Amino acid sequence: MLILGDPLRWVAYYGARPILQIPTALLIVTLIGTALSHRMRFIPPLVAFALYAVLSVPVAYNIGYAIPVAKVLTSYCGLAILTVTVVRTAREAVPIVVWGLLFQYTWWTLVGAIPGHVFWHTLAYNNYDSFGPMMAIALGSSYFMALSVKERNLKIIAFATTGGCIIGLISSYARGAVVAGVATLICMFLRSKNKLRTAGLAIAGAVVVFFATNVLFTNASREDANPNFWIEMSTIADTGGTRRDRDELRAVARIEWRQNPIFGVGPGNFGPYAAEELSNGQLEGIRSDPGRLYTKALHNMFYQILSEFGTVGVLIFLWLLWDFSKRNRALRKRDSIDIWASRTGGQFDLRNVSLALEAGMVGYLVSGYFYNQIFDVNWFYSLITINTLLFQVTRPALAHNSRLPHFRLRGEQITGHKPRLA
Numbered sequence: 001m002l003i004l005g006d007p008l009r010w011v012a013y014y015g016a017r018p019i020l021q022i023p024t025a026l027l028i029v030t031l032i033g034t035a036l037s038h039r040m041r042f043i044p045p046l047v048a049f050a051l052y053a054v055l056s057v058p059v060a061y062n063i064g065y066a067i068p069v070a071k072v073l074t075s076y077c078g079l080a081i082l083t084v085t086v087v088r089t090a091r092e093a094v095p096i097v098v099w100g101l102l103f104q105y106t107w108w109t110l111v112g113a114i115p116g117h118v119f120w121h122t123l124a125y126n127n128y129d130s131f132g133p134m135m136a137i138a139l140g141s142s143y144f145m146a147l148s149v150k151e152r153n154l155k156i157i158a159f160a161t162t163g164g165c166i167i168g169l170i171s172s173y174a175r176g177a178v179v180a181g182v183a184t185l186i187c188m189f190l191r192s193k194n195k196l197r198t199a200g201l202a203i204a205g206a207v208v209v210f211f212a213t214n215v216l217f218t219n220a221s222r223e224d225a226n227p228n229f230w231i232e233m234s235t236i237a238d239t240g241g242t243r244r245d246r247d248e249l250r251a252v253a254r255i256e257w258r259q260n261p262i263f264g265v266g267p268g269n270f271g272p273y274a275a276e277e278l279s280n281g282q283l284e285g286i287r288s289d290p291g292r293l294y295t296k297a298l299h300n301m302f303y304q305i306l307s308e309f310g311t312v313g314v315l316i317f318l319w320l321l322w323d324f325s326k327r328n329r330a331l332r333k334r335d336s337i338d339i340w341a342s343r344t345g346g347q348f349d350l351r352n353v354s355l356a357l358e359a360g361m362v363g364y365l366v367s368g369y370f371y372n373q374i375f376d377v378n379w380f381y382s383l384i385t386i387n388t389l390l391f392q393v394t395r396p397a398l399a400h401n402s403r404l405p406h407f408r409l410r411g412e413q414i415t416g417h418k419p420r421l422a
Contacts, residue, residue, distance in 0.1 A: 002026075003079065003378055004104040006121060013120035024075065031078055034085055041085045043077075043388050045319040046381070050077035052309065052316055053267050060266020061273045069267035069375045076381035083385050090343035090393040097348070100386045101356045102145040102158055105138035109164030116171030124377050132174025133367035137379055139165040140184040140359025143201075144191075148352030166208045175236045176370025184363040191355050246299050246370075252278065252290075253303035257310065264310030268375070270298050273307075301368040304375075324361065324384055327391040328354050336394040343393070350394065357387050 002008060002023045012020050034040070050073040053066075060066035087093050108125070112118040116132070118125040125131045142165060146158030169181045185202070192198040252274050256265050265273040275294035298304045305313050330336060331354035340350040360383050364373070373379065 004099055004382065005107050006123075009123060010120050013122060027075060027078055027082070031082055034082055038085050040081060041392070043080055043084065043323075043384065045316060045323045046077050046080055046384055049313075049316050049320060050074050052313060056263065056266050056309070059263070061269040061277075062266070065268035065272055066266045072375055073267075076378060080381060080385040080388070084389050084392055087389055087393070090340055093389050093393050094344055094348070096389065097353060097386055098145075100382050101141045101353065101360070102154075102161060105134075105142050105165065106157060106161045108134065108138070109161055109168055113164045113168035114171060116168065116173065128172045129174050129177070129371055130373070130377065132169060132172030132177030133180060133363070133371050133373060134377075134379065135165045135168035135172065136177045136180035136184055136363035136367050137360045138363075139169070139181055140188050140363055141356045143188055144352045144356035144359055145348075147192075148349040148356065150347055150349075163205070163208045166205055177367055179236065179370070180363050180367035183366040184359055187359050187362045191359070249293075249296070249298050250300055250303050252293065253298060253300070253307040256307040260307075260310060262310050263312055264306070264308045267308055270304060270307050271296050297372045299371060301372060301374040304372060320384065321365075324387055327387050328358055328361075331357075331387075331390055331394065335396065336391075339394045339396065340390075350390070353390065354387075357383055357390075 008019050008022060050070075053070045053073045057063055057066045057070050083096065087096065108118065108131075112121075112125060112131055113135075117128050118131065120126070125134065139162060142158050142161040146155055146162060149155050149158060166181075169178055185205075189195070189198050189202070253270060255278065256270065256273055259277075271294045274296075275291050278290040278293075298307070305317050309317070331340075332351050337350045340348075360379075364379050364383065367373065
């Protein structure tokens with residue numbers, strides 16, 4: 001909850017900034033304690049990604065820019081390892097799944113859907129172009145969680161959150177996020193078993209859109225956006241302005257990769273390398289002076305990985321996506337669905353939970369083409385962690401490897417030696 005809901009940043013906004021060190025300190029202490037009492041479990045491609053960032057620091061173009069990226073990836077990797085190690089049963093996984101795929105988005109829509117950003121979240125969500133992509137991820141995730149849950153009140157909350165995500169997408173006026181939202185909607189329709197019901201819900205969503213664009217947001221709160229939402233969205237295909245700007249940034253990234261194809265220029269080093277190594281006049285347009293690029297965001301996570309992590313980093317990232325897809329497909333197999341239902345009481349349907357993860361990843365990857373969101377926020381790593389955790393707790397038989405005695409769930413035989421995971 002400290003990571004997904006980030007309540008400490010709310011407190012820090014009003015002056016108590018030292019409180020932001022609490023999650024890091026807790027993570028370190030908990031990891032040490034877990035290592036002493038458990039046999040650690042890992043997510044190999046995620047460990048490789050974080051380790052690659054750490055090993056890249058000494059050879060990065062600017063070490064000072066590389067260290068923060070390595071720290072962030074190490075933290076997310078450590079949290080993932082801690083989660084899949086400590087959480088041993090399907091019942092224990094349920095709160096994490098519900099928080100990660102639903103309640104965190106309920107929280108963020110409550111505090112940010114109307115203004116289109118979260119003013120006190122100085123790390124990321126105070127930016128429209130960060131809040132909007134999160135709403136695209138949350139849209140599919142909350143929708144499929146609504147389909148998965150059987151309890152009526154939770155279902156209402158999930159559908160209300162889905163509506164809130166639509167409002168948040170519109171209020172952010174983030175064009176790339178809206179494109180990602182449309183891609184997520186297509187995924188939702190294609191993956192839905194009941195197309196008629198989905199069409200009915202789409203009509204309800206259209207009503208939300210009409211209400212938001214004609215009542216709530218008749219004028220944009222963003223100073224850099226057209227006051228009319230539809231006019232602003234119609235500029236998505238424009239070739240000038242920010243479109244030209246981003247095309248040139250991607251051109252810079254390709255040059256950096258050609259000059260450093262294997263390992264890239266180092267984590268966080270797209271700007272410093274471009275500013276100091278690319279000669280004046282090498283690029284046309286507004287980027288003709290590379291010195292202006294030193295602190296410029298690339299606005300594309302794929303080109304960022306390509307230029308900063310090189311071909312090796314791209315291959316590790318593809319490994320992460322392949323591993324996610326393989327485990328996610330396994331969750332929809334009948335054996336996994338039955339095991340999950342028997343171990344959790346069937347409160348959530350695993351097939352729809354897996355689709356919540358898939359739709360969230362679709363929203364993430366599509367929005368990633370327009371925004372920097374690979375090293376600054378937890379979205380990708382949370383999806384990877386929850387997906388792996390669900391795969392782990394729905395295996396037919398896993399030896400319990402904690403040093404402490406294990407007691408099986410209610411209604412099952414109590415054992416004290418080498419039990420199997422419930």
